[in-house]
Amino acid sequence: MNPSTAPATGRHVVPIRPASEADDDKETKRPRRSFGKVMKLRSGRYQASYAAGGKRHLAPVTFQTKGDAAAWLDMRHAELLEHRWKPPPPAEPDKVHFKDYGLQWLETRDLGPKTRAEYKRMFDGPRVSYFHPFTLDEITPVMIKAWFDIQDPAHPTARRRAYELVRAILATASKPDEDTDAPALLASSPARLTSKTLNRRPPGADAKPKTRIKPASLAELAAIMDAMPDRYAAMVLLAAWCAPRFSELTELRRPDLSIVRNAKGKPTSGVLHISRAVVWPEPDKAVVKENKTEAGLRDVSIPPHILAPLLDHVDKWAAPGPDGLLFPAVESPIKHMKHGALYKVYRRARKVAGRPDLRWHDLRHTGATLAAQTGATLAELMNRLGHSDVKAALIYQHAAADRDAEIARRLSAMAEEAVQTSGGYSPSTETTANSDKGP
Structure with a gap:
């Protein structure tokens, strides 16, 4: 008998039909992971993370497939079970240039228009632009002090204001971001000049006389x-x-x-x-x-x-x-x-x-x-x-206290004039008279 013409009994016959997407989902669907998480990113790649040591750790790279991300998590899980796991080293800080960070700092600060224009002028000027080629982590306290020392001491106000701007920028870089909790770019600010250094006068320079404003009469x-x-x-x-x-x-x-x-x-x-x-x-x-x-x-x-x-x-x-x-x-x-x-x-x-x-x-x-x-x-x-x-x-x-002394002097002059014209009470005269009487 020709097999092609044999009647189908239905006992050992498997119907053949095209595979559907629903079948694929059933075949590839896996149970929920008991360790770690795999998340698909907008880029189409996958990110793996797991919790250990009291914090969540992200994989240092993203993965092409979900399976690759899961395999990486399985290795981390095995390390934990076998007591071979060690916390991953902290990520290397980004190499941010002082110029780029400083421009961003100027844009995000709450400054008045005149202050912003003045800061921008100083930032682009010859003093502060000294730091533009360096990354933040390359700027050291020694560099700051050497830079400050080469500034023209004949213009103490200008060089101090330039330092204050540099210090403000680096101080912000040494603090975590308040909005995003992003870590600080610097462990500490390298701008830490003392008041003695900031107020130091060049050799042979006379002390600046203190001027007092004289109000108009x-x-x-x-x-x-x-x-x-x-x-x-x-x-x-x-x-x-x-x-x-x-x-x-x-x-x-x-x-x-x-x-x-x-x-x-x-x-x-x-x-x-x-x-x-x-x-x-x-x-x-x-x-x-x-x-x-x-x-x-x-x-x-x-x-x-x-x-x-x-x-x-x-x-x-x-x-x-x-x-x-x-x-x-x-x-x-x-x-x-x-x-x-x-x-x-x-x-x-x-x-x-x-x-x-x-x-x-x-x-x-x-x-x-x-x-x-x-x-x-x-x-x-x-x-x-x-x-x-x-x-x-x-x-x-x-200033009012100085004026009060003048008022007191005039009051005494008024009292002395009254004594001379009318022979009235004079504290100094009575004190002298009483002292002659003895105790």
């Missing part, structure tokens, strides 16, 4: 204001009596000035609302920024005697519109006044007043000293000046 303030052009006079008043910074003063707008009038229309009180400042990261680029600290956001009461001149200034010189600048640039009412434009007229005015040494910022110092002399507390001074640092405000209270 009321007569000098009046002379300066009279010598200034009319559109600048109110700036002198506000700088000396309300003590805003120049960057805050030149960003003041009409809504920032609140003045209360009585029934007759006469100004009786006023408040200066300070919340913004304008900075110049580039010579021709003005950036308005919000004051970041709570201390910088403040309301300063305006002394009543300068209210009328301020209102007159607003009527004549402030930029038009509800949001106009109080002290706009001369060439355009929508542009901010630059420091250089002010100094063109201020230099002549301070010279007329006999104070060629008085910087514009010293008018702020003058206002702070005057406030301290009225008996303002430390907290009140800090609020008026926008200081968050107690040390800065204490400077002006020291």
Whole structure:
């Protein structure tokens, strides 16, 4: 009988059909692993990991197939069972160049526009760029000190600021990433110069004399204001009596000035609302920024005697519109006044007043000293000046203490004058008389 024509009984016949994907899954499906994990990555490769010694360990490489990853885990499992397992050595740190890390540091720091521009200028400058070719781990304390020593000692402020920038960058590299818990790139920062080294003067150089700011007197303030052009006079008043910074003063707008009038229309009180400042990261680029600290956001009461001149200034010189600048640039009412434009007229005015040494910022110092002399507390001074640092405000209270000695001297002179004119009580006279009587 021809086998092809033999009837099928069905007892020993296996039907033939195409293999399906479901059959493949049944054949390749394996039970869940009891040791380690295998995870498929987006790239299509496989990553193996296992827990041992109280932490999870990743395979040093990824695998082409799941089977290869499983075989690697089986070997690690065997090592553990046979007590041959040792913790894998720590991974080699990445070789990150100072230049690359420094640029990333500048981009991610919370800096003001002017500070960021200044840091970038220093980072690209000849001092800090010395470290650009080196990786972070190649920079050592010896290298830092040698670099600092070759910087020109004739410019101590510039070389110290360059060091402070390098130190800040390396300090961040020596700490774990707070967001990702990534390990630190450096075990410790190599920038560890002592104060003695930082403050060391070159051989033969004289000690820098300590200069003390001399506030302007009321007569000098009046002379300066009279010598200034009319559109600048109110700036002198506000700088000396309300003590805003120049960057805050030149960003003041009409809504920032609140003045209360009585029934007759006469100004009786006023408040200066300070919340913004304008900075110049580039010579021709003005950036308005919000004051970041709570201390910088403040309301300063305006002394009543300068209210009328301020209102007159607003009527004549402030930029038009509800949001106009109080002290706009001369060439355009929508542009901010630059420091250089002010100094063109201020230099002549301070010279007329006999104070060629008085910087514009010293008018702020003058206002702070005057406030301290009225008996303002430390907290009140800090609020008026926008200081968050107690040390800065204490400077002006020291000035008030010097003034207090002068007040005491005048009180004694007043008492002596009263004794001479009326024969009244004199502590020194009575003390002498009582001493003659004996005990």
